[in-house]
Amino acid sequence: MLTPKRIHALPLQLANQIAAGEVIERPASVIKELVENSLDASATEIDVTIEGSGSQLIQVRDNGSGIHPDDLCLALSRHATSKISSSDQLSQISSLGFRGEALPSISSVSNLSLISRQHDSECGWQIHHEEEEPEPVVHPEGTTVAVRDLFFNLPARRRFLRSARTEQQQILTTMQRLALSRFDVRFQCQLNGQQKLNLPIAESESQQLARIGKICGQAFVKQAIAIDQQFDIITIKGWLGHVEAHRPQADQQYFFINGRIIRDRLISQIVRQAYADLIPAGRHPAYVLYMTIPLDRVDVNVHPTKHEVRFRETRLIHGLIHRAVKDQLQQQIITGPAQTPS
Numbered sequence: 001m002l003t004p005k006r007i008h009a010l011p012l013q014l015a016n017q018i019a020a021g022e023v024i025e026r027p028a029s030v031i032k033e034l035v036e037n038s039l040d041a042s043a044t045e046i047d048v049t050i051e052g053s054g055s056q057l058i059q060v061r062d063n064g065s066g067i068h069p070d071d072l073c074l075a076l077s078r079h080a081t082s083k084i085s086s087s088d089q090l091s092q093i094s095s096l097g098f099r100g101e102a103l104p105s106i107s108s109v110s111n112l113s114l115i116s117r118q119h120d121s122e123c124g125w126q127i128h129h130e131e132e133e134p135e136p137v138v139h140p141e142g143t144t145v146a147v148r149d150l151f152f153n154l155p156a157r158r159r160f161l162r163s164a165r166t167e168q169q170q171i172l173t174t175m176q177r178l179a180l181s182r183f184d185v186r187f188q189c190q191l192n193g194q195q196k197l198n199l200p201i202a203e204s205e206s207q208q209l210a211r212i213g214k215i216c217g218q219a220f221v222k223q224a225i226a227i228d229q230q231f232d233i234i235t236i237k238g239w240l241g242h243v244e245a246h247r248p249q250a251d252q253q254y255f256f257i258n259g260r261i262i263r264d265r266l267i268s269q270i271v272r273q274a275y276a277d278l279i280p281a282g283r284h285p286a287y288v289l290y291m292t293i294p295l296d297r298v299d300v301n302v303h304p305t306k307h308e309v310r311f312r313e314t315r316l317i318h319g320l321i322h323r324a325v326k327d328q329l330q331q332q333i334i335t336g337p338a339q340t341p342s
């Protein structure tokens, strides 16, 4: 008979690597987490530099509020966050992050460097490990996180990475989603020395459409139908693709809830149903939609990557989304094409 094994706590590094398995699937996941941290720090400029499809280097630099030098170690330790402090705040989450897991996870599967400088500091402070003392370095206000040799210590995960092309495409898609989530932030992205994205702050509607054009293409923008529907609890704004601009794949569907990109199969189905037979069977609409809902009516703490949310009143919200899209499309049919800025 086998002797039953005794229980022991996992070493910290291993626990972090296991947690990393949930949130850090590939280079694009690192970018999502780092850029979301920059957005949470109220950055208005975010520069992303990638080398070798992300496995060599992912660097995200922002001009946000920075991290206090005494907190740098904490930023790299698990379940440490500046974003929530009590369980009642879990039902009022307005930041993109709150789990305090991204940086320790990334740091456990890469060589990470974190440099940050706050407004009132004379220099930046750099750290590589949570056990390390920060060192002073020259750095402008804001934060730079550099992630080198991703998955160098996890050969199994490295083997699961796809071709450089696929990983680069994923990175670009992630950057585009993030860039569509915040028009009030300038985004730049360089991949192996080549500028892939350069999106200035877009205040006016025509500037916003120019940004969307760079991401979704001019065909979408030319005929896009603006939507702005308000209900008691939610608002839905953004742009619906014209009924003639349907696509073979559901590859241009962006849905944001309170600034967070959501990938929800049910919501995609609902929007598709609202287009009904205005587009041919088997084809997909394109859209960029922004929904706002009071924070306490939506639960974002469903999945570690936070791509899914749960509504308190699912049927009601789904019904409103359907109605908003359908009404706007109907109106378009009655009044003819909207004037889009040239």
Ligand code: ADP
Binding pocket: 033, 037, 038, 041, 062, 064, 065, 066, 067, 074, 075, 076, 080, 081, 082, 083, 096, 097, 098, 099, 100, 101, 102, 103, 104, 143
């Ligand atoms: P979370 O975002 O869930 O709080 P993270 O591990 O992503 O957890 O980050 C830990 C903490 O480090 C954050 O709560 C924040 O205080 C700080 N931080 C991380 N990135 C930045 C950044 N770019 N600017 C300012 N603070 C940051």
Ligand code: MG
Binding pocket: 033, 036, 037, 096, 097, 098, 100, 102, 103
């Ligand atoms: Mg975070």
